[in-house]
Amino acid sequence: EDKVVQSPLSLVVHEGDTVTLNCSYEVTNFRSLLWYKQEKKAPTFLFMLTSSGIEKKSGRLSSILDKKELFSILNITATQTGDSAIYLCAAGTQGGSEKLVFGKGTKLTVNP
Amino acid sequence: DTEVTQTPKHLVMGMTNKKSLKCEQHMGHRAMYWYKQKAKKPPELMFVYSYEKLSINESVPSRFSPECPNSSLLNLHLHALQPEDSALYLCASSQVGPGSTDTQYFGPGTRLTVL
Numbered sequence: 373e374d375k376v377v378q379s380p381l382s383l384v385v386h387e388g389d390t391v392t393l394n395c396s397y398e399v400t401n402f403r404s405l406l407w408y409k410q411e412k413k414a415p416t417f418l419f420m421l422t423s424s425g426i427e428k429k430s431g432r433l434s435s436i437l438d439k440k441e442l443f444s445i446l447n448i449t450a451t452q453t454g455d456s457a458i459y460l461c462a463a464g465t466q467g468g469s470e471k472l473v474f475g476k477g478t479k480l481t482v483n484p
Numbered sequence: 485d486t487e488v489t490q491t492p493k494h495l496v497m498g499m500t501n502k503k504s505l506k507c508e509q510h511m512g513h514r515a516m517y518w519y520k521q522k523a524k525k526p527p528e529l530m531f532v533y534s535y536e537k538l539s540i541n542e543s544v545p546s547r548f549s550p551e552c553p554n555s556s557l558l559n560l561h562l563h564a565l566q567p568e569d570s571a572l573y574l575c576a577s578s579q580v581g582p583g584s585t586d587t588q589y590f591g592p593g594t595r596l597t598v599l
Contacts, residue, residue: 396560403586404585406586406587406588408590413572413592413593414574414590414591414592414593415527415574415590416590417587417588417589417590420585420586420587456587460526460527460565464586471529472529472586472588473529473533474526475526476526477526
């Protein structure tokens with residue numbers, strides 16, 4: 373059975389801290405790893421990773437994929453209260469199934 | 485433009501009502517999705533339409549009936565729902581075919597309450 377596991381499930385930090393969110397996956401026909409940020413409503417897309425070892429960056433956020441060890445990390449530096457959200461990791465599969473397998477998410481709370 | 489729109493934003497219905505949720509995208513995406521999300525849980529896939537044809541039905545009860553009238557629109561018809569069906573219903577879309585990515589873009593969702 374396809375599985376995506378995120379850790380920690382919950383994290384509380386102070387503004388300015390750096391955080392690392394983890395995502396491990398076991399899916400058949402793995403194709404890509406996606407990160408989403410979800411605040412009150414819909415998940416918003418952050419990154420899609422398909423190649424090992426190539427870091428993707430967007431401002432204070434960055435992410436990298438390790439296809440040998442089957443995991444990805446999402447780093448957020450100099451956290452702000454606006455970073456408070458649930459961060460979802462999802463694995464995309466090949467074979468025309470267009471399915472994303474979601475992890476349970478990491479709830480990040482950034483306190484002032 | 486990566487916008488997916490959904491209407492209504494909120495819906496309250498009784499168990500005997502019939503209602504419909506609507507989703508629209510103009511990104512030229514040929515795959516569209518319905519997800520159900522309960523509080524503090526990740527989205528659960530319900531249906532996938534690929535090139536306007538139903539390609540995945542994740543064993544969803546028949547009181548949920550999807551419809552894809554054209555490549556830009558996706559509806560979810562609701563009938564005889566149960567209180568446990570109360571949730572956030574998310575629509576998403578993505579490219580398909582050679583050179584496509586798995587990135588799904590989500591709409592803002594419809595918050596459904598079944599009384």
